[in-house]
Amino acid sequence: MFTDKETFKQAFLIRLETLCGKQFEESTTRDHYYVLGHMVREHISRHWIATNERNRAQKRKQVYYLSIEFLLGRLLGSNLLNLGVRQVVEEGLRDLGIRLEDVEESEADAGLGNGGLGRLAACFLDSLATLNLPGHGHGIRYKHGLFDQKIVDGYQVELPQQWLRHGNVWEIRKEELAVEVNFWGKVEVYEQNGCLVFRHIDSKKVMAVPYDMPVIGYGTNTVNTLRLWNAEPAKTFPLHKDVMQYKRETEAISEFLYPDDAHDEGKILRLKQQYFLVAASLGSIVRAHRLQHGNLHQLHEYVAIHVNDTHPVLAIPELMRILLDEEGMSWEEAWHITTHTIAYTNHTTLSERLRMAIHLFQPLLPRIYMIVEEINERFCRELWERYPGDWGRIEQMAIIAHGVVKMAHLAIAGSHSVNGVAKLHTEILKQREMRLFYEWAPHKFNNKTNGVTHRRWLLKANPELSALITDTTGSRWIHEPETLIELKPHASDPAFQQALSAVKQQRKGKLAARIYEKTGIRVDESSIFDVQVKRLHAYKRQLLNVLHIMYLYNRLKEDPHFSIYPRTFIFGAKASPGYYYAKRIIKLIHSVADKVNNDKQTNEQLKVIFLENYRVSLAEEIFPAADVSEQISTASIEASGTGNMKFMMNGALTLGTLDGANVEIAEAVGKENMFLFGLTAEEVLNYYEHGGYRAHEYYHHDKRIKQVVDQLVNGFFPDVADYFEPIYDSLLTQNDEYFVLRDFAAYTEAHERVEAAYRDPARWWYMSAVNIAHSGYFASDRTIAEYAVDIWGISPSM
Template identity: 60%
Template sequence: MFSNKDEFKLAFLERLERMHGKSFDQTSKQDQFQTLGTMVRESISGQWIQTNEQYRMNQEKQVYYLSIEFLLGRLLKQNLMNLGCLDIVEDGLKDLGIHIEDIDDMEDDAGLGNGGLGRLAACFLDSLASLAYPGHGMGIRYRHGLFEQRIVDGFQVELPEQWLKTGYVWEVRKSDLACNVPFWGTVEVKLEMGKETYRHVDAEYVSAVPHDMPVVGAGNETINTLRLWNAEPTTLRIPGNVLKYKRETEQITEFLYPDDTHDEGKILRLKQQYFLVSASLQTIIKQFLTQHKDIKLLPRYVHIQINDTHPSLAVPELMRLLLDEHSLSWEEAYQITQTTLSYTNHTTLSEALEKWPEDLFQRLLPRIYMIVKECNERFCQELWEKYPGDWSRIERMAIIAHNQIKMAHLAIYGSYRVNGVARLHTEILKHREMREFYEWRPEKFCNQTNGITHRRWLLKANPSLTKLLTEKIGKDFIKEPSALEKLHHFRNDSGVLQSLYDIKKNNKISLSNFYFKTTGQLINPDSIYDVQIKRLHAYKRQLLNVFHIFYLYQQLEENKSLTITPRTFIFGAKASPGYYFAKKVIKLIHSLQRKIQANPRIREMISIVFMENYRVSLAERIIPAADVSEQISTASKEASGTGNMKLMMNGALTIGTLDGANVEIAERVGPENIYLFGLTSEEVMRYDQEGGYVSTDYYHHDSRIKNVMEALQSDFFGHEREQFDMIVDALMSHNDQYFVLRDFSSYVDTQKRLADDFQKDSLQWQQKCLVNIAESGYFSSDRTIDSYANEIWGLTREVRV
C-alpha cells in the first residue's frame, strides 16, 4: 500500500485536506479515521476486482457462507496488519503527532452480530481470505444491530446501537445489483403443455440492495467479499398504503433479532431470514450463469454453507429458483439442492432449533410453503419406506408436524453435510439430539471443531506476546499456527516464563487504566483477573460464578481473620431484551458488587467488574489481561465455545466443565494445565432422560448453598429483595434446570485449588500458561476452514494464490 512512511504521510495529508476541506490542524480524529479508512479501501479496490476476475477466469468453485450474524469488530488496524503496512502507517501517524489507537477508537464496532455465532463467521471470513480460498459471506446490513447496553442502578437498559451514524467507511453500495424479494400474495397454478407452472401473484416486493465489504487476506493478494443486504422500497408493485409499506420494508433490516414474542415479531424475523436467503441465492445463481449456461452444473462450481438454522430457507428457495425459474423437474432440483447446500448446527438446546407456525408461514411465503410441504410429504414417504409402520418416528422427524415447520429438519433434509462444531457436540447430535436423522443418513454427519483467527486474537490483540513468540520461535506461527507448539521447548526457561508474567501484568495494568478512564474506578492489577465474557444465558451459568463470589463474601464476613488471594471477577455480557431471567442475573451481579464495595476490608480481596456494552473491541482489551477463563456451562449444553480458545491463546487458564471444545482443549493441554469440575455430559443427559435430580437436596445438605440462597430471600439486599425471586424459583421450584446447585461444591473446591496454585508458585503457573499458548494453534480457524474445504466444500489448497 505504501513503501515508506514519508510516502504515506504525504498521501495522507493531501487526502485529508481534500476530503474535509480543512487544514490538518483543524481536522478531528473522526476526520482522520474516515480519511485513512477510505485510503485503505480504495488502495485495495484494484486487487479486489482482480481477485474476483481470477476466480472467474480460473472457473474456481466458490463458497458462500450464509449467516444472520457477522460480528466483525473494528477493521482499520486488522486490514492494515493483513496488508503488511501497519508499522509504516503507525510510524507515519506518530510523526504527525497522531496515535493510531486514537484513530482506531473512532471506528464503531459494526452492529452485525451478538455473540459466538457471529464472531465465528467473522473468523471464518478472515481465514478464507488468508488461505486464499474463494469464499464469501452473505448477511444483513442491520442499521441498529442488537442494542447498546447501559447499566442504570444495576439494571440493563437497551439503547439503539447507532453504529452507522457517521456512515461505514468499508462498504460500497451497489444499487445496480439490487434484486426483489416477494412476500404475501398467492400462488397461481396453471397447466402449460402438460406441466404445472407456478406464479407468485399479488406479492409485496422488497428491494434487496447489496453493500459490499472487502475481506482482506493476510500476506497474500486475496480480497474476498462480505455482501450485506439492505431492505428498501421498490417500485415494482406499489401497495395501497405506501407509508405502511415503506415502514414495514425498512423494519426488515432495522434490528438484529427483533422480539418474536408476538406474531408481529415472528413475521419480521421470518421476513429477515427469507430476505437474506432469497437475495443471496438469486445473486449467486445470476453470477453463476454469467460463466456457466447449464444450471445443472451448479454443485460443481458453487457450495453454500448454512450457518445455524436462520438461513434454512435456502433449501426451499433454491428449489423454487430451480423449479420455477429454470423449469427443472422436482428430482433434478432436489439433487442439485442437496449437493449444493450444507448445514452447520450450533446447539443442543431444543428451544434454539427454530420452529414457525404453519399458518403464518403459509401466508407470508405462499410459494415457499408449497415447496416445504412437498418436501415434507416426500420425506415422510421415504421414511415410511425405510421404517414401515413406525408412525411415531415419522412424526418426530417430519419437517411439518403439529402445525409447526421445523427449520433444523428442513436443513438436514436439504443438505449435503450436517456438521457439529466440536467433537462432543457432534457426538451428542448423532446419538441424542438428531439420532434418528443420523440413523436415516449417517453419511451426512461430520464434525468441524470451531476455531478462531489468531491474526485478530493474538497478533492484533496482544502485540507484546506476539513479539515474544516471534523472538523465541520465529515467525512460522503467523502463517501456520500449529508452529506455536515450538513454545514447549521453553517450558523450563525461567526467562521466558518471567517474560510471560511481565506481559500479562502489563496487559492487566492497561485494562485497569482503560477501566479507570471510562468509569473512574480502579482494578487491582495484582489480583487474579477471573474473566467470564459471553452471552448472558442460564446454561452458560454466570449464576454459578456469582454464587461462588457470594460464598467468598460470606466467608470473609463471617471470619474476620480470613484472607484470600485477591481476585477481580470480570463480567461482560448482554442479555436479550426479553430474557428476564438473564436480566435478573445482571442485576444480582451489580447488587453484590455494591455490597462488596461498601465493605473496605472485603473489597481489598474480592471485587466485581461488569464491563458495560460488551463487544469485540472490548474483548480485545480484556482477553490479553485475563488470568482465568470461566467456561462453566452445564455439560452437554454448549456446542463449542470460542471464547475458551481466545483466552487460552493469550495464556489464561481455563476453569470449566467437560463441555463443548473444553474437552478437546483438556486433551491437548493435559489435566494438570486446566481446572475441570462438575458433571459430565453423560451424567447430565442421564438426569435429563431419567430424572432423579432434586435441587432442594443440595439446599438442605450443603450449608454454603443454603447460606447464599437464604441471603437472596432475606433483607441482605434491602429493598431489592424481591428482584431475585425469579432466580430462587428457577433453582428451587423449577428444580434447577442447569444444575447450578449440583456443581456448586465441585466448582468452589476447584476455585480454591486454582487460587492456591496462582498464589504459591508463579513460575509453575506461567508454565501452565505457556502450555496453553503452545497448544492453542490447533484451535485456529485456519485449521477449521481447511477441514471444511476438504471434507465438505470440495476445495483444495491448490486454489491458493
C-alpha cells in the same frame, strides 16, 4: 502509498484535503479515520477486482457462507495488520502528531452480530481470504444491530446501536445488483405444455440492495467479499397501499438483529429477515452463475452454499423454487442439485427452538411453503419405505408436524453435510438430539471443531505476547499457527516464564486503567483477574459464578481467620431484551458488586466488575489481561465455545466443565493444565432422561448454598424488593434446570485449586505457556482447511 512513511504522509495529507475539504490543522480524529479507511480501500481495490476476475476466469468452485450474524469488530487495525503496513502508518501518523490508537478508537464496532455465532463467521471469512480460498459471506446490513447496553442502577437498558451514524467507510453500495424479494400474495397454478406452472402473484415486493465490504487476507493478494443486504422499498408498489406503512415495514427487515419474537408480529419479522437474506443471496449467486455458465444444471459443481445454523435454512426451498419455477427443472434434478449444493452447521444441543407456526409461515411465503410441504411429503414417503409401519419415527422426523415447520429437520433433509462444532457436540447430535436422522443418513454427519483467527485475537489484540512468541520461536506461527507448539520446550524456562509474567502484568495494567476510566473503580493489578465474558444465558451459568462470589464475601465477613489471594471478578454480557431472567442475573451481579466493592473489610481481597456493552473491541482488551477463563456452562449444552480458545491463546487458564470444546482443549493441554470440575455430559444427560436430581437436597445439606440462595430473597439486597425471586424459584421451585447447586461444591473446590496454583508462579506460568503452545490447533485456519476439503470441495486460488 504505503511503501514508506514519507510517501504515506504525503498521500494522507492530499487525500485529507480532497475527501474532507479542510486543512490538516482543522481536521478531527474522525476525519483521520475516514481518510485512512479510504486509502486502505483504494490500496486493495486492484486486488479485490483481481480476486473476483481470477475466480471467474479459472471457473473454480466458490463457497458462499450465509449467516444471520457477522460480528466483525473494528476493521481498520486488522486491515492494516493483514496488509503489512501498520508500522508505516503508525510511524507516519506519529510524525503528524496523530496516535493510530486514537484513530482506531473512533471506529464503531460493526453492529452485525451478537455473540459466538457471528464472531465465528467473521473469523471464518478472515481465514478463507488468508488461505486464498474463494469464499464469501452473505448477511444483513442491520441499521441498528442488536443494541448498545447501558447499565442504570444495575439494570440493563437497551439503546439503538448507532454504528452507521457516520457511514461505513468499508462498504460500497451496488444498487445495480439489487434483488427483488416477494412476500405475502398468492400462488397461481396453471398448466403449460403439459406441465404445472407456479406463479407468485399479488406479492408485496422489497428490494434487497447489496453493500459489499472487502475481506483482506493476511499477507496475501486475495480480497474476498462480505455482501450485506439492505431492505429498501421497491420502485413500484400498489397505489392503494399505505405508502408510509409499506416503507416502515420494509425498512424494519434490516433495522435490528433479532427483533423481539414474543408475539406473532415479531415472529413474522424474524421469518421475513431469514427469507430476505436467502432470497437476496441466492438471487445474486444464481445471477452470477448464469452469466458465466448459461444455466444452472451444474450449479453444485461450481457453487457451495453453507448455512450457518438454522436461520438461513430457507435457502433450501428457495433454491428449489428457482430451479423449478425459473429454470423449469424436474423435481428430481432440482433436488439433486440443491442437496449437493447446500451444507449445514448446527450450533446447539438445546431442543430445536427455531420452529415456525404454519399459520404465520404459509401466508407470508406461500410458494416457499408449498415447496416445503412437497419436501416433507417426499421425505416422509422415503422414511416409510425405509421404516415401514414406524409411525412414531416418522412423526418425530417429519419436517412439518403439529402445526409447525421444523427448520433443523429441513436443514438435514435438504443438505449433503451436517456438522457439529466440537467433538462432544457432534456426538451428542448423533447419539441423542439427532439420533434418528443419524441412523437414516450417517454419511451426512461430521465434526468441524471451531477455531478463532489467531491474527485478530493474538497478533492484533496482544502485540506484547506476539513479540515474545516471535522472539522465542520465530514468526512462522503467524502463517502456520500449529507451530505455536514450538513454545512448549520453553514452558519451564525461568527466563521465558518471567517474560510471560511481565507481558501479562502489562496487559492487566492496561485493563485496570480501562476499568477505572469506565467505572471509577480501582482494582488491584496484582490480583487474579478472573473473567467471564459471553452472552448472558442461564445455561452459561453466570449465576454459579456470582453465587460463589457471594459465598466468598460471606466467608470473609464471618471468619476472621479466612483470607483469599486477592481476586478481581470481571463480567461482560448482554441479555436479550425479552430475556427477563437473564436481566435479573445482571442486576444480581451489580448488587453483589455494590456490596463487595464498598465494604472496607473485604474490598482489598475481593472486587467485582461488570463492563457494560461487551463487544469485540472491548474483548480485545480483556482477553490478553485475563488470568482465569470461566467456561462453566452445564456440560452437554454449550456446542463449542470460542471464548475459551481466545483466552487460551492469550495464556489464561481455563476454569471449566467438560463441555463443548473444553473437552478438546483438555485433550490437547492435559487436564493437569486446566481446572476442571462438575458433572460430565453423560451425567447431565442421564439426569435429563431419567430424573433423580433434587435441588432441595443440596440446598438443605450445604449451609454455604442455603445461605447464598436465601440471600436472594431475605433482604440481604434491600434495594431490590422481590426482584430476585424468579432466580430463587428457578433453583428450588423449578429444580435448578442447569445444575447450579449440584456443581457448587465442585466449583468452589476448583477455585481453591486456582488459588493454590497461582501462589506457585513457576507452576502457573508453565501451565500458561503450555496452553499458548497448544492453542494453534484451535485457530480458524485449521477449521476452514477442513471445511474446504471435507465439505465444500474448494481449493486455493492463486
